Amino acid sequence: MTTVLPTQAEIAAAGLKPGEYEEIVRRLGRQPNRAELGMFGVMWSEHCCYKNSRPLLKQFPTSGDRILVGPGENAGVVDMGNGIRLAFKIESHNHPSAVEPFQGAATGVGGILRDIFTMGARPIAVLNSLRFGALDSVRTRQIFNGVVAGIAHYGNCFGVPTVGGEVYFDPAYAGNPLVNVMAIGLMETPEIVKSGAAGVGNPVLYVGSTTGRDGMGGASFASAELSDQSEADRPAVQVGDPFLEKSLVEACLEAFKTGAVVAAQDMGAAGLTCSTAEMAANGGVGIELDLDKVPVRESGMVPYEYLLSESQERMLFVAQAGREQQLIEIFQRWGLQAVVAGTVIADPIVRILFQGAIAAEIPATALSDNTPVYPRQVISPPAYAQTAWAWTEAELPPASAEGIADQSWNQVVLTLLGTPTIASKRWIYRQYDHQVQNNTVLLPGEADAAVVRLRSQINPDAAGANSGVAATVDCNARYVYLNPYEGAIAAVAEAARNLSCVGADPIAVTDNLNFGSPENPIGYWQLAEACRGLAEACRAFATPVTGGNVSLYNETLDSQGNPQPIYPTPVVGMVGLVPDLSQVCGQGWRSVGDRIYLLGLPTEQTGQETGQETGQGTVTLGGSEYLKEIHQTVAGQPPQTELALELKVQAACRYGIRRGWVRSAHDCSEGGLAIALAEACISGQKGATVQLTTGNQRGDTVLFGEGGARIILSVALADSADWESYCSQQLSGHWQRLGEVSETDLTIRAGEPLETRVHLSVAEMAHRWSSAIENAIAR
Template sequence: MSEIGSTPFTAEEIAAEGLKPEEYQEIVNRLGRHPNKAELGMFGVMWSEHCCYKNSRPLLKQFPTTGERILVGPGENAGVVDLGNGLQLAFKIESHNHPSAVEPFQGAATGVGGILRDIFTMGARPIAILNSLRFGDLSDARTRRIFQGVVEGISNYGNCVGVPTVAGEVYFDRAYQGNPLVNAMALGLMETQEIVKAGASGVGNPVLYVGSTTGRDGMGGASFASAELTDKSMDDRPAVQVGDPFLEKSLIEACLEAFKTGAVVAAQDMGAAGITCSTSEMAAKGNLGIELNLDKIPVRETGMVPYEYLLSESQERMLFVAEKGREQELIDIFHRWELQAVVAGEVIAEPIVRILYQGEIAAEIPATALADNTPIYHRELLEEPPEYARKAWDWKAESLPACDYEGLFVGNTYKTWNDLLLQLLDTPTIASKYWVYRQYDRQVQNNTILLPGGADAAIVRVRPLDAKPSECKTGVAATTDCNSRYVYLDPYEGAKAAVAEAARNLSCVGAEPLAITDNLNFGSPEQAVGYWQLANACRGVADACRELGTPVTGGNVSLYNETLDSNGVPQAIYPTPVIGMVGLIPDIGKVCGQAWQNEGDFIYLLGSLQLPTLGASEYLATIHNTVAGKPPTVNFDLERQVQAVCRYGIRQGWINSAHDLAEGGLAVALAEACIGNRLGAEVKVAVSDTQRLDEILFGEVASNIVVSVSSKIVADWEDYLRSNLANNWQKIGTVGNSSLKILTDDNLSLINVKIDSAIECWQQAIEKRLSI
């Protein structure tokens, strides 16, 4: 075989691969020569932020990653937790932000396909999909196109592959105008006796390529995902992958069947960086090497060169290490499912990735140089908060117009509290997401217990393949959460609040929070402000997870989420550390949703009686067009108590509905509880001279849950509250009639809104904006 050449590359060629000059020099030092084109491309994708986390890895080390239920933590394709009774759950979240900005349908669709592969690569059957989506203002035509394309892509892939999309969140804010966020999460139930991992083992064992063919789609997708979006990004459509959900369905079944034979030693999804990533990571994790012959790879295009083979991110492909002598057994399985399966290489003792092509060595690189011994940047943290944050923190509610019992002036227009509640319900971030989730198949597999929009978290029955539904009482709850305005204004407190809200949402359906997977969406860490946001948010996530006993099992870091303004200045998104959390439900017969269930039920507010804040609130942003103040802070002692009381009340059958206070505060939470079953409520709130009325109605606060209970069990319920929440609760009203009435404690009316009027605003908000 011929020797690899040593011709140096130009600065432009190096930059085209997303590498810095000093990184190129490090490559030369490690190889002892200049790389060839294929090798340069391999380093470009594997040393991208998307693959190696070179800016974030030092920060991720502070996350708690172990616990009594954690079976697999960070470092594998997905995390795995023990649900008890022999049940094991795999789960993971990943981003597909930049591809979705350029090609919304395929970007979102392949995001779903990729996260599903992370799940079944572990030996788990996918049972649910969630998502977390962020878009710009719907008054913008491009935003509407991206929004509609992303939703269509998610629904198309999930529906066709036969996995229910059961929950998620959708936010709209101008901060995401040029850079939407598309984060996909998946859950899977382990079907194999052993969890399938990625580390190669057994020198001489064959390496199998299985699944779809390789083409030129998705070229350099990892590098594309690790750079700012610019006007030229629309020219990067070839970097966006193209998915085939029907082929993926066959791949799921073939892989699970193959894993059950015991003949698969290791498995790795060909996601970001394709063949390059799968070969180098499998080799590095096993402290061995892999030799792969590109001539064996099934292709769908002619004339491909090694660079294209190695950087292609064609979808629905996997790499296996098989037991020697059993490769044909596996090949036969994949052929029965009409999929490609070939022996393309073998495990070697030398810890390198050696790529062969047409009788020559096309690339030869130490595996660790690509997979784990990659560049790390330790950046300096600002000694004090940046100017934008300090200025925002100086804001005081007293700067708002004075208000009375009727309402207040907004600009030159006087608006009543009724007007303001209806305006908030009409805000796309708060409004019904029915337009979105009606496109998703929510009930395929027949295990979805609560439909999207009906509760603060999704609930899915955990049913082994051979079990009858009636035999399965265990359920898993899941949610995705993050108020990015909170994180923007105070990254540390905002990140803590995201973890706390995720746990609170699980507790609102009766689930015990177990663990998280996170998707850290931020701007450039090379900017001092961007790194300050990232570092403090990571610290907040770490501290909150320790406080709530929810270890981090893995996740995804997506940086450089920013676009250039008209002056060529990068504008970053709001820092958005999305928290995907799973929880255990011992008995799916003892859960509840957020809507009132019965007239005459009493309404209670669980949580601190501390003053809510208008800082960072949806009310302040939507009504007064102001993003300022500090977000609510989380008292973890109280948070744990409130959540435990809520879970206990649900499992005792005392609580008929539960809904946490989030965007829009108490008034919006009450309205949302009314809307579900068209049942009104009459509520009284305490008013003091030191508190603004809009703070009472629309201010936001951590650790608060509104619940309804039957009048028949009030004595037992209140005895329990006195013993377990001390004074941090109050009875505030009664369910009934056709209006939401909020009164002061001396019976002055603040809000009196017909439920039908609330529903009309809330239900049509998104759809009417799409018809512009």
């Protein structure tokens, strides 16, 4: 065995704490060599072993009637009925995208696609959840351009549609952007392919691309704060080849269908180290791997580099003994590398050979089981939160019928429509091929969630069911910053609401927990409270968590060396079933004369069909886009979500869509009711005339206050009596008729007596909304 021992500097560079190194020595019964140290460094990184978050993740519900594969594999798998099984997962590539935006984002797409087809599923859609700093920064614009280009490049070249997502802009992400990518795939193999190695003597195949020095130590890099020196870590950012991955997916699916593959594992984070250790540990066996047989594209590589390389488009298979040549020929036919590089052994160890000697030998469970865990005390709400919660609307200038301070309500609406977070994302999604594969039912920007047709390759008759999958990614991180528990509940509720607005039944969740350092008591409080909220909401919606990703240490250092964390951002990716694609719903008005309704929390009495207020949930300016953009204030309690009301409102929306009554549906989220109405006008290219009364509420709270459990929808006049009868029975006081769809203008009247508060043409609103990001980029 190689006996060169690591130095103290190398131990620190591996990201290992002194106590962790002592535990490694204890487990090995000796000191590790440099290659073994590197293996422990990546496998014990936060990115791979969740040592700060694992106790919190145990709260999540993970099982259900539709769950076929939950956490622990490359992706979750759910039963969509009619013999159709869906694989899906979300992961982050935040730090790589900060230092190399194009390749960081591109390889983020490539990595999540491999997680999907490693299970035996063909990728059918991609969504992304992105966070950037303010666009008035040159550096932010560079990162933004690079990330969008990287996502477009990989997805378009691979041939998978990018069908939806979300993008937020806030100074909190100036030094540390978030790039979370979610992929969805349909199972093509009769059996779900898992990662546990089996069969002593079975050959271990290395397939795909060659190994180089790109991506060295990427998992460790992703588990540390960004600093001024992070630019020097560009080698930790992988370089992807989407055309090669396209060949890889075809070769893998063909190989899986032979039945000759016992197990498969993507070489993602931690590369060969992770794939060998996890396959061995998951199967209760060992793996012996000879690095001399691994195809390389650079000369002079040493074991440390082989084992920590995160070169893309590579997989590790365990094959049935005697059938390895059959698999090799499949990969060679697709122009890919395929070699027998190792063997399954009885001893549960990972043994690495190099140049005829043992380069590393570690018990498999020492790397991947019983890894370090750091349970931490959850503090009381910190001072920043208590100060924020003390804010009240009384601190704002008085609001009149005409506006606030020196701005009219018309100006406020146009300002909000022109903020990049609310404005059209067309500049982004027009770079993506969202129609490749010809299964995209609702195009980006048309609805609150993406909808993709389900066409089973295993059971073609299932396609006759005309079903689809709806998918969304959601999180209002400002809510989570102000109140992590309530903000996390709101993220799950909004994801489910977006699915309900297209007519889909929510089924399951994958999440990406993006937070700062858990070693900071405030950071751990945010993480712990958010996990508590996610768990409670997922149980309420019966949407188990099938897996996901934890990305911590999302921080940059200021000029004084102090860490500046991002807003805590637990992104919720949710999938739902659309039973009949003839009954999907967009967000834009359909016909002049259709009646407009608000489901959920009332604005106040309107003088029309409505019920009494119940006090459930809240509509508030706290944490709102209005408060941030118009008053430059981030404060207050975010909206409190009433989960029971959410379930009732969403069920009513889905029922109305399936009965053919509801012609459009749109979630009220950032910007409140006025902005939701404006967005429905812009999307449908029609106006609306609505009437509200403010009661004892401020006018800006009624127009721009935010809260959960609110959906605006339109119903044809001929169906309105049936719809109103249903709402009266099912929703009691939680629905109201606001007005009707009109020709060309949005008119909002409010107060007693009624006064026009907002009157804008659809054309003027559309111009401001559609050009905001393009104008910011052109600076």
